[in-house]
Amino acid sequence: xxxxxxxxxxxxxxxxxxxxxxxxxxxxxxxxxxxxxxxxxxxxxxxxxxxxxxxxxxxxxxxxxxxxxxxxxxxxxxxxxxxxxxxxxxxxxxxxxxxxxxxxxxxxxxxxxxxxxxxxxxxxxxxxxxxxxxxxxxxxxxxxxxxxxxxxxxxxxxxxxxxxxxxxxxxxxxxxxxxxxxxxxxxxxxxxxxxxxxxxxxxxxxxxxxxxxxxxxxxxxxxxxxxxxxxxxxxxxxxxxxxxxxxxxxxxxxxxxxxxxxxxxxxxxxxxxxxxxxxxxxxxxxxxxxxxxxxxxxxxxxxxxxxxxxxxxxxxxxxxxxxxx
Numbered sequence: 001x002x003x004x005x006x007x008x009x010x011x012x013x014x015x016x017x018x019x020x021x022x023x024x025x026x027x028x029x030x031x032x033x034x035x036x037x038x039x040x041x042x043x044x045x046x047x048x049x050x051x052x053x054x055x056x057x058x059x060x061x062x063x064x065x066x067x068x069x070x071x072x073x074x075x076x077x078x079x080x081x082x083x084x085x086x087x088x089x090x091x092x093x094x095x096x097x098x099x100x101x102x103x104x105x106x107x108x109x110x111x112x113x114x115x116x117x118x119x120x121x122x123x124x125x126x127x128x129x130x131x132x133x134x135x136x137x138x139x140x141x142x143x144x145x146x147x148x149x150x151x152x153x154x155x156x157x158x159x160x161x162x163x164x165x166x167x168x169x170x171x172x173x174x175x176x177x178x179x180x181x182x183x184x185x186x187x188x189x190x191x192x193x194x195x196x197x198x199x200x201x202x203x204x205x206x207x208x209x210x211x212x213x214x215x216x217x218x219x220x221x222x223x224x225x226x227x228x229x230x231x232x233x234x235x236x237x238x239x240x241x242x243x244x245x246x247x248x249x250x251x252x253x254x255x256x257x258x259x260x261x262x263x264x265x266x267x268x269x270x271x272x273x274x275x276x277x278x279x280x281x282x283x284x285x286x287x288x289x290x291x292x293x294x295x296x297x298x299x300x301x302x303x304x305x306x307x308x309x310x311x312x313x314x315x316x317x318x319x320x321x322x323x324x325x
Contacts, residue, residue, distance in 0.1 A: 023035070023036070023114055025114060025144065030147055030149075030159075031146045031147060031148035031158065031159045031160060031196070032146065032162075032200075033144045033146065033160070033161045034171075035082070035163050036165075037164070038166060044310055044312055045163060045165075045172065045310040045312070046079065046081050047082045047084050047309075047310065048074055048082070048307055048308075048322075049083075049084045049290075049305060049308055050074065050085055050292040051087060051088065051120075051219075051269030051270075051290070051291060052088040052120070052269050052289070052292060053071075053085075053090075054067075054090070054294075054296040055090060055094075055293065055295070056090050056091050058093050063294040063295040064295070067294050067303070070294075071111075072111075074324065077322065077324070078305070078307050080113060082115065082116070082163075083113055083116075084115070084116060084217050084308075085108070085116070085117045086218065086219055086267060086269040087119055087122075087180070087219030088120030088121065088269060088270070089123060090104075090123050091122060091126075092125030093126065094125075094126045097128035098132050101128070101136040101137070105143065108142065109140055114142055115140075115142060115143050117133075117177075118157075118177045118218050120182070120269065121220065121247075121270070124182050134147060134157055144177075146158075146160075146177075147159065147179075148196050156193065157179045158176070158177065158179055158193055158196060158197070159176075159177050160174060160175070160176055160177075160200050160204075161176075162212070165312060170210065170212065172213075172312050173212065174212045174213070174262070175217065176197060176214055176215075176216045177218070178218040179193075179218070180218040180220040181247075187220060187248045188248040188249040188250070189253045191252075194252070194256040197256065198259075198260060201260040211261055211262050215263075215265045215266075215267065216257065216266045217266075217267045220249065220268065221268045221270055221271060222246060222249050222254050222266065222286070223246050223249045223254070224254045224280045224286060225246065225268070225286050225288070228276075228278050231280075234279070234280065235279070236276050236278035237276060237277055238277055239300065240274050241273035241299070242271055242273040244271060244274065245270055258282045264285065265284060265317050267287045267306070269291070272297050272298050273298065275300075275301065275321065276288055287308075287319055289306050290304045290306045290322070291303050304321060304323035304324060305321075306322070307319075
């Protein structure tokens with residue numbers, strides 16, 4: 001049965017609220033959203049992670065169509081509460097950059113599922129930069145895209161999403177979306193971004209009088225992804241087929257997550273031929289996404305997605321590869 005969706009836009013100062021059937025998305029500030037899901041979410045929040053779609057490659061539009069058809073099928077199969085797009089949505093070889101961004105926004109909005117986006121290293125390439133993507137995605141009906149304008153000399157987008165279920169006064173989970181950079185000298189989560197994260201964590205603790213569990217999403221893997229695979233004492237699932245491309249990460253990001261005590265899991269993309277997960281020292285689950293696009297390389301498995309289950313009560317985070325072929 002199809003449900004008629006009514007869209008309400010209420011703007012008060014910095015607050016924008018969208019009521020979408022049984023979902024309410026509220027923009028509390030430029031870097032802070034609230035997402036309220038219906039009570040239909042029974043035992044866990046289901047997040048479909050798609051990564052490295054690389055759509056828009058010149059003279060290969062058929063790969064864009066087959067990639068988006070795959071996302072349609074993944075959504076139909078997984079029936080997620082949220083879609084996470086963890087970078088390299090666009091290829092660096094794209095043409096008509098703003099039109100492509102508008103197409104992507106319309107595509108994800110038509111799925112009628114809350115979605116959010118983190119920048120990958122290729123997304124700003126091709127003459128587009130971050131600002132046009134941020135501006136176009138910020139106008140989405142179902143999407144969440146924010147920034148806190150860190151003073152790095154280069155524009156980055158980091159934001160927080162508090163996820164509520166039904167009428168709960170305290171979020172069941174928080175999502176932190178990080179821009180891990182693209183240009184040389186800026187290809188990692190930087191110090192002032194971590195200062196923003198610490199401030200948000202402290203603000204949350206003061207407001208809710210408890211530590212809300214958090215899941216973090218970004219594109220470029222942390223140094224600890226490499227260390228996890230190399231440590232024979234730690235349990236892993238999945239496969240490694242290329243060197244972990246941690247770019248400029250020095251290990252400090254993971255330590256900052258540990259220090260706050262709220263981060264339960266990290267999810268990244270970037271390395272198409274790596275697909276593994278496991279808990280590193282300190283207990284944070286580190287997870288690679290499953291490459292989704294046809295235009296990028298994927299030599300060891302067909303493209304697909306990652307289904308993540310965040311438990312509403314005590315329990316382990318669920319991680320499952322979803323492949324359609």
